[in-house]
Amino acid sequence: MPNILLTRIDNRLIHGQVAVTWSSHLGANLILVANDEVAGNEVQQSLMDMAVSDVVETRYFTLQETIDKIGFASDNQYIFLVVRNPQDALRLVKGGVPIVEINIGNMHYSEGKEQITSTVSIDDSDKEAFRELNKRGIKMEIRRVPDERAKKIMDFVK
Structure with a gap:
């Protein structure tokens, strides 16, 4: 079973809050971006990598690659999984991540x-994606940075 420490929905994917604040708070040594567009765009990957510390690795997989490969993660990889939207998160969950x-x-x-x-x-x-994720028992919260007070997304989803 892969060591997924946290999954984050962030339409900016990797930036300072993700690369520095969250990854160090979690103790992540790998940020895995699951996004079809960025997986094939080396320029975007290079720009995102500039925000990441040398002690944290990055991987850029399509959603399907993530589904297919996550089970092969090493026990010493502590993964911070980042997706762009809740629909992508749901697709990964449905795919067995x-x-x-x-x-x-x-x-x-x-x-x-x-x-x-x-x-x-x-x-x-x-x-609709948040409702489906909630039905599957996934804990979901809105929080920009680790020391901010969390808000439950389902309080806003009627």
Whole structure:
């Protein structure tokens, strides 16, 4: 079973909060970005890698690669899994990735989304994905940084 310390939904994927604050708080030595677009974009990967400390490795897999390969993770890999949205998290869960806890960090506002906190905006598709994840018993909270007080996403999903 892979050592997934936490899964984070963050539409920016890797940036300072993820690369430094969260990974050191968790004790992660691997940040795994599961995203179809970034998996094939070396420029984006290089930009994200610039935010990451030398003691933390990064991997960029498609969603399907993550589903196929996560079970082969070494026991000494402490994984911080990052996805762009709740639909991707749900796809990983449905594919058998053993996600037990999701941190929602950044889901930016765009047309058709309702802003529920300063950093999280959701639409009907997001709500449906969160409902399905909740039905599967996955703990989910909104929290930008580790020392911030958590809010339960399901308090905002009616």
